[in-house]
Amino acid sequence: MDLELSETLQNVVDGLSEDFTDSFIEVYQSSGDTFIRVEVDAIIDICRYLKNEHHFIYLSDAFGVDRFTSNERFEVVYNLVSLRARQHLFVKVRLPEEGPVLPSVTGIWKSANWMEREIYDMFGIRFTGHPDFRRIFMPEDFDYYPLRKEFPLLGIPGSIELPSTTPDPE
Amino acid sequence: MDTKRLSNQFEPKFFKEHQEKLYQALEDKHTTVEMMDEDDPLNTKMVLNMGPQHPATHGVLRLILQLNGELIEKAKVDVGYLHRGVEKIAENKTYQEFMPYTDRMDYLSPYSNNVALCTAVEKIANVEVPERAHYIRMIGCELARISSHLIWLGTMVMDAGAVSYFIWAFREREKLLDIFDQLTGHRFTVSHARIGGVANDITDTAMAMIKEFVNTFPKELKDWHKTLDRNRIFFDRNRGVGVLDTEDALESGATGPTLRGSGYAYDIRTVTPYARYEEVEFEVPTRLEGDNLARYYVRMEEMHESIRIIRQCLEKLPKGPVRTDNAKQAYPSKDEVYYSMEGMIHDFMMTDTGICPPEGAEAYHAVEAAKGELGYYIQSDGSGHPWRMKINSPSFKNLQILEQILEGEMVADTVVIIGGVDPVMGECDK
Numbered sequence: 001m002d003l004e005l006s007e008t009l010q011n012v013v014d015g016l017s018e019d020f021t022d023s024f025i026e027v028y029q030s031s032g033d034t035f036i037r038v039e040v041d042a043i044i045d046i047c048r049y050l051k052n053e054h055h056f057i058y059l060s061d062a063f064g065v066d067r068f069t070s071n072e073r074f075e076v077v078y079n080l081v082s083l084r085a086r087q088h089l090f091v092k093v094r095l096p097e098e099g100p101v102l103p104s105v106t107g108i109w110k111s112a113n114w115m116e117r118e119i120y121d122m123f124g125i126r127f128t129g130h131p132d133f134r135r136i137f138m139p140e141d142f143d144y145y146p147l148r149k150e151f152p153l154l155g156i157p158g159s160i161e162l163p164s165t166t167p168d169p170e
Numbered sequence: 171m172d173t174k175r176l177s178n179q180f181e182p183k184f185f186k187e188h189q190e191k192l193y194q195a196l197e198d199k200h201t202t203v204e205m206m207d208e209d210d211p212l213n214t215k216m217v218l219n220m221g222p223q224h225p226a227t228h229g230v231l232r233l234i235l236q237l238n239g240e241l242i243e244k245a246k247v248d249v250g251y252l253h254r255g256v257e258k259i260a261e262n263k264t265y266q267e268f269m270p271y272t273d274r275m276d277y278l279s280p281y282s283n284n285v286a287l288c289t290a291v292e293k294i295a296n297v298e299v300p301e302r303a304h305y306i307r308m309i310g311c312e313l314a315r316i317s318s319h320l321i322w323l324g325t326m327v328m329d330a331g332a333v334s335y336f337i338w339a340f341r342e343r344e345k346l347l348d349i350f351d352q353l354t355g356h357r358f359t360v361s362h363a364r365i366g367g368v369a370n371d372i373t374d375t376a377m378a379m380i381k382e383f384v385n386t387f388p389k390e391l392k393d394w395h396k397t398l399d400r401n402r403i404f405f406d407r408n409r410g411v412g413v414l415d416t417e418d419a420l421e422s423g424a425t426g427p428t429l430r431g432s433g434y435a436y437d438i439r440t441v442t443p444y445a446r447y448e449e450v451e452f453e454v455p456t457r458l459e460g461d462n463l464a465r466y467y468v469r470m471e472e473m474h475e476s477i478r479i480i481r482q483c484l485e486k487l488p489k490g491p492v493r494t495d496n497a498k499q500a501y502p503s504k505d506e507v508y509y510s511m512e513g514m515i516h517d518f519m520m521t522d523t524g525i526c527p528p529e530g531a532e533a534y535h536a537v538e539a540a541k542g543e544l545g546y547y548i549q550s551d552g553s554g555h556p557w558r559m560k561i562n563s564p565s566f567k568n569l570q571i572l573e574q575i576l577e578g579e580m581v582a583d584t585v586v587i588i589g590g591v592d593p594v595m596g597e598c599d600k
Contacts, residue, residue: 031294031533058420058436060536061562065549079534079547079562083420083434086441088534111423114570122257132195137250137599139188146255153262161185 003027008085009034012054020046035077035090040102043093047078047108056080056089059109062116064123068149073097074125078105095125104130122147193217196234196246215243218581222251226329226585229595231569237581245576247569252599260559264524265291266365266501268559273359275563276597278321281314281350282539284363289444290546291365294533295525297499302490303367304445305483309380310353310362311445311537312476312483316387317346318540319469326466326589327398330407335394342390345383352376365525366500367493377484384480391473398466408462412575412587415460422574423567426542427468428591432460438538450482462590469592499525524554534562541565541592565598 005013016024016036023042028035038046050056061079072094080089095102104127105112116127117136124145127133134140142160144151196217221232230251236244256275260268265287272283285307292299324339347357353376354362354369362369372380398404414424419432429436437454439447455471457464494500497516506513527533529552536545542564551557568591576587 030531031296033532033534035532059423060543061545061547061560063547063560063562065558077547079545083436083441090532090534109423110418110421111567111570114566118566132199134191134195135188137253139185139250140191141185141187147258151258153258 003029003034005029005034006085006087008054008082008087009089012036012050012089015049015053016046019049033088033090035092037092037094040093040095043091044103044105044108046091047105050080050089050091051108054082055084056082058083059105059111059115060088062105062112062119064119064125064147066123066147066149067094071096074100074123076102076119076125100125101128102126103128106130121145124148192234192246192248196236196244199244199246220584222248227588228325228593230599231588231593231595233576233584235576235581235584240580240582242576242579242581242584245573247573249566249569249595250599252595254600256600257559257561260556262555264521264554265556266520266524269361269363270359273361274596275561275600276318276539276541276544276565276594277359278594279314279318279540280358280360281310281354281362282537282544284361285311285445286535286537286539286544286546288363288365289537290533290535290548291525291527293535294531294548294550295365295499295527297366297496297525298494299367300491300494301446301488302371303492305487306368306372306492307363308445308447308450309372309480309483310360310368311539312479313346313349313380315476315540316473317343317350319473320346322469322589322592323394326586326592327404329585329589330404332404338390338394342387345379349376349379349383352379364493364501366496367491369493371492372487380480381484384477384484388474388477391470391477395470405463407583407586408466408590411462411583412579412590413459413461414571414575416458418574419460419571422571424542424571425564425567426538426540427465427472428568428571429542430454430456431464431468433458438536438543442536444535444537446486447479449486450479452479462586465590465592526550526552526554528552536562539564541594541597542568544597561600563597563600565593565595566600569593569598 013027020042023039025037058081060081063077065075065077067073067075074095076093078091080091102125104116114136116130117134119125120127121135121137122145144156144159216237218235218237220235221227222230232248234246235242256271259271269284269287272287273280275283320339320343324336327335350360351357353372354360414432416433419429419434424432433456435454435456440454452475455468457467501520502513502516507517527550531550534545534547536543544564545562547560548556549558572591576584579587
């Protein structure tokens, strides 16, 4: 597939294939956005490299995707922005269905704190080395991960205590 | 009266495990706030729970503050009280069906939310939007920005003590809501943008109302500047309060006016222009101080710039259709639906299946909403429903820095700082 990469992104791809030959899996484009997929073990090094060498200093967003496949079911996507080149770059890692664990990037971008908590809350992907690892939207007493595809749209009855919908008897 | 029953009734009912973990997180938090003198009689520690029903938190935001006297030592923000799971809902709706849900995300500037969703879908499905629709969208977005900033102005200045501002700002906002009523058919949750264009053209009445607003509003703004810019009380409440350092702002993920108040001219409208923003002239107001006063100036100047953009849009507004004429991509016009068989079938197909982006396609598109960068990431599986839709909401990112900037401030300034950050919980909690 032919890629139409801007100069910055071409430099990123060249740099990654040189310095991280083993952990750089693929690069592809979709609807004009550039996505790169890397190995989980190298995510910290690659993120630090992108921030320091290629000026991707702003983490715009990080989120999970449930691919619902038998192997490498979960995907975590980091949405990086280079203010100098005015470019978005999406870095992806894939995780197994059983016990998905990922090192936290809060040491590189402080803003990853709540984003990683949201990924954990919605998909159950754990992050090691996170300073304040809790659920964010759902209460701690909730046992399920709602954005996983097997979670029903209407919720699971009785999974959480809700305020009564009928007025008090007195 | 049975006092025991009474106390049970008024005891706050939070989820038990959630509450324990939250307090634990507060205790574990590391901060660098300096302690006051140990011998000070006012030096008593206390944990203050604020919200989620506190009126100054602009919704259902909950703060846990550890106080030392009047100083905030540590702060934790607890969000999620308005979590409705819109991303889950999106996976079970067609793209057009999801539109009314976006109105209820940032309910203070619904128009920008509609446009954000539409532009993302148009990007992933390669839909061409007619020129006139772009300009109508820009007018709508800028009106929405002004209406959102008016709410911020009214409530923030009210939190700082000037109650009359609430009335003045809402009087102007009322005019905007009337304009939206004429322009889109709804006052509040507009749902006006459509994939491939907008729902209907600007009527003559709406046009006249917008023109009148554009002529009268700058005078109001000037009056407000006069009363606030040299106001000693307002200055003292806001200057040096809630400072977000320039070095820290990007790192912590601030966006919108909060980021621009800290010195970065990062505005999606100029960085990666969408619609026709590259064809209008406007400035990106930026301040270096990073305090609440800087955010005030940024937002006030943004309203000026919005008026400037609307003026240029009205001048340039081209003639032509307002929705793309491709039945596979957008709804046909009502004339076609009522008077032709094909039109009716196409209308039915759009409602039933909707627009289907190519299988495996992914796209991210962001717009500059009133609160900051509002982006939609869509992953398609080739059907009419998105496989995954992630909403990158500005309030979520701005509330994260609230935890940081509250520390070391006085407890009385909390409400002003929340007002300055201007969060909308519907958007933060998704």
